[in-house]
Amino acid sequence: MSEQEPRFDRGAIRRAFDAAAATYDDAAVLQHEVGQRMLGRLDFIRLAPERVVDVGAGTGTLTAALRQRYRKARVMALDLSPAMLRRAREHGSWLRPLPVVCGDAQALPLADRSVDLLFSNTAFQWCDDLDRLFEECQRVLRPGGLLMFSTFGPDTLRELRESWSDADDARHVNRFVDMHDIGDALISARFADPVMDMEYFNLTYESVDSLMRDLKAVGAGTLRGGRAPGLTGRGHLRRMTAAYERYRGVDGRLPATWEVVYGHAWATDELPQHKDASGAVTFSLESFRSRLRKDSSS
Numbered sequence: 001m002s003e004q005e006p007r008f009d010r011g012a013i014r015r016a017f018d019a020a021a022a023t024y025d026d027a028a029v030l031q032h033e034v035g036q037r038m039l040g041r042l043d044f045i046r047l048a049p050e051r052v053v054d055v056g057a058g059t060g061t062l063t064a065a066l067r068q069r070y071r072k073a074r075v076m077a078l079d080l081s082p083a084m085l086r087r088a089r090e091h092g093s094w095l096r097p098l099p100v101v102c103g104d105a106q107a108l109p110l111a112d113r114s115v116d117l118l119f120s121n122t123a124f125q126w127c128d129d130l131d132r133l134f135e136e137c138q139r140v141l142r143p144g145g146l147l148m149f150s151t152f153g154p155d156t157l158r159e160l161r162e163s164w165s166d167a168d169d170a171r172h173v174n175r176f177v178d179m180h181d182i183g184d185a186l187i188s189a190r191f192a193d194p195v196m197d198m199e200y201f202n203l204t205y206e207s208v209d210s211l212m213r214d215l216k217a218v219g220a221g222t223l224r225g226g227r228a229p230g231l232t233g234r235g236h237l238r239r240m241t242a243a244y245e246r247y248r249g250v251d252g253r254l255p256a257t258w259e260v261v262y263g264h265a266w267a268t269d270e271l272p273q274h275k276d277a278s279g280a281v282t283f284s285l286e287s288f289r290s291r292l293r294k295d296s297s298s
Contacts, residue, residue, distance in 0.1 A: 007128045010080065010104060013219075017058070017081035020219035024084070025059055027217035030201055034150050034260050035062045035121040041262070042069065047146055049073045049116030055105050055149075056080075056123020060088025060098060066119060067091075067098070073116070078103050080126075081219075106132050110140040120149040122260075125176055134189035141267035147191065152176045153198055153259035159247045160211070160256065167239035179261045191265035198261045204253035208241045211256055 054063040057077035085100040092098030103109040161173040186194040
């Protein structure tokens with residue numbers, strides 16, 4: 001993200017997903033499909049993790065699936081939204097409760113080198129600072145641990161973005177990061193063998209209103225540095241709706257494009273470092289001590 005790019009309000013994101021917790025599973029058709037495809041990709045990776053964290057777990061559907069896959073592992077749901085985590089707990093039982101942690105992916109409340117698999121489905125698009133995000137992932141993963149994630153690319157909701165541009169000059173749709181920039185950030189965070197690919201999904205709707213309702217139902221209405229959609233004037237909304245009509249297909253439905261980006265990479269024993277605006281480099285003291293102990297014993 002460029003220095004000029006406005007930042008997400010983390011509190012606004014939390015409130016949006018708290019509000020969407022009750023409606024998320026019914027509306028998140030695409031997110032569930034992408035999650036299943038990610039689980040399928042794990043079939044081709046040899047990994048026997050002891051500790052797994054589902055980052056941005058939402059209602060915990062995929063956390064439960066990961067528990068089924070890795071029965072001997074301790075699998076945890078981590079999310080910024082307390083309401084989402086309350087739903088995630090429902091996947092546990094009295095004999096086998098589902099561990100949950102409320103936290104931010106950009107400041108993971110996890111110990112250094114404590115996780116074997118970080119799994120994240122369509123959550124990283126809510127992170128402003130990819131460098132900081134992947135530094136955190138590198139910090140908490142054990143060397144040889146796996147980071148696997150999906151997120152959204154820049155063509156996502158392009159029809160909605162272009163239609164709003166015909167209505168006014170305000171930002172109404174978030175801009176998403178290009179796949180190649182994500183790969184560069186993984187390399188900068190000292191991940192090994194990053195693999196990136198993408199695919200397009202096209203969902204169709206009867207009306208713009210039904211699209212907007214679905215976005216709200218999955219908590220996707222938060223704008224980075226923008227005004228709330230509810231403050232948009234009726235005239236602007238009418239112009240946007242009229243502009244969207246140019247995309248209506250021969251089947252009579254309106255398309256919405258989603259560019260889904262997949263990535264995975266392996267943690268190394270390199271020290272994650274972070275350079276602030278002054279140029280000072282910071283890193284985890286515990287990671288540094290662990291590295292010293294390793295060097296002295298070799």
